[in-house]
Amino acid sequence: MDLLRALLPCPGCGRRPSGPRGACAACWHRFVVPPPPRPSGTRPIHGPCVVALGPYRGGLGRLVRAAKYRPDRRLLRALGTELGVRVRRIATAARPASSAWLVVPVPADPRRARRRGLDHAALLAAAVARAWGPGATVRPGLRRTRPTRTQAGASDAVRRRNVAGAIAWHDAVTLAGRSVLLVDDVLTTGATARACAAALHAAGAGDVWVAVIARAR
Numbered sequence: 001m002d003l004l005r006a007l008l009p010c011p012g013c014g015r016r017p018s019g020p021r022g023a024c025a026a027c028w029h030r031f032v033v034p035p036p037p038r039p040s041g042t043r044p045i046h047g048p049c050v051v052a053l054g055p056y057r058g059g060l061g062r063l064v065r066a067a068k069y070r071p072d073r074r075l076l077r078a079l080g081t082e083l084g085v086r087v088r089r090i091a092t093a094a095r096p097a098s099s100a101w102l103v104v105p106v107p108a109d110p111r112r113a114r115r116r117g118l119d120h121a122a123l124l125a126a127a128v129a130r131a132w133g134p135g136a137t138v139r140p141g142l143r144r145t146r147p148t149r150t151q152a153g154a155s156d157a158v159r160r161r162n163v164a165g166a167i168a169w170h171d172a173v174t175l176a177g178r179s180v181l182l183v184d185d186v187l188t189t190g191a192t193a194r195a196c197a198a199a200l201h202a203a204g205a206g207d208v209w210v211a212v213i214a215r216a217r
C-alpha cells in the first residue's frame with residue numbers, strides 16, 4: 001500500500017514520484033525546509049505565539065491540501081515531524097526554564113472526523129510531540145461542547161460566533177501554569193485557535209502557543 005502510494009506523483013510538482021514521505025525530495029527542500037524567505041516565524045497574533053512551516057499557498061499549500069484531502073497520513077506525519085523539530089528549537093530558546101510542554105490538538109468536530117476517517121490535528125500533534133521528544137507530551141484534552149459548522153469559507157466574525165464557548169478542557173490533567181502547544185493543520189483567521197486558547201487559559205494554562213503547518217494570509 002505505502003509502496004504503491006510512493007509511486008503516486010508528488011503533490012508539490014506533479015512530476016516526480018512522491019516517495020516515502022509523500023512529497024519528492026526536491027519539493028520538500030524547496031517548500032518545507034529550509035524555511036521560505038518570509039516564514040510566518042513567531043509573529044504573535046492576539047497573544048499566542050504562532051509557529052508555522054510557511055504560508056498556505058504555492059508549493060506548501062499544495063502539500064497541505066494533498067495531505068488533508070487525499071488524505072495522506074505519511075505526508076501529514078512528515079510535515080508534523082518537521083514542525084515538531086522547528087517548534088522545539090524556538091520554544092527551548094524562548095522558554096529554556098519551561099517544564100514539559102503539553103501538545104494539544106485542536107479538537108475536530110466528531111462527526112466530520114468520522115466522515116473523513118481521519119483527525120488531522122490529532123495525527124499532527126502526535127507527530128509534533130514525537131519529534132520534540134522528552135520535552136513534550138501529547139494530550140488531546142480539548143473537546144467540542146456542541147456541534148459547530150465548518151469554518152471553511154466563513155468570515156472571521158461568523159467563525160468567531162461559530163466557535164465561541166464551543167470548546168472546553170475535559171481532562172484530568174491539570175493545566176495550572178503549564179505551557180501548552182496547540183496544534184492544527186492550517187491557521188486561517190485564528191478564530192478556532194483563539195477559542196481553544198481561551199479554553200486552555202480558563203483551565204489555568206500559562207503560555208499557549210500555536211503550531212500549524214501553514215498559515216493563510
Ligand SMILES: [Zn+2]
Binds near residue numbers: 010013015016023
Ligand atoms: Zn515534487
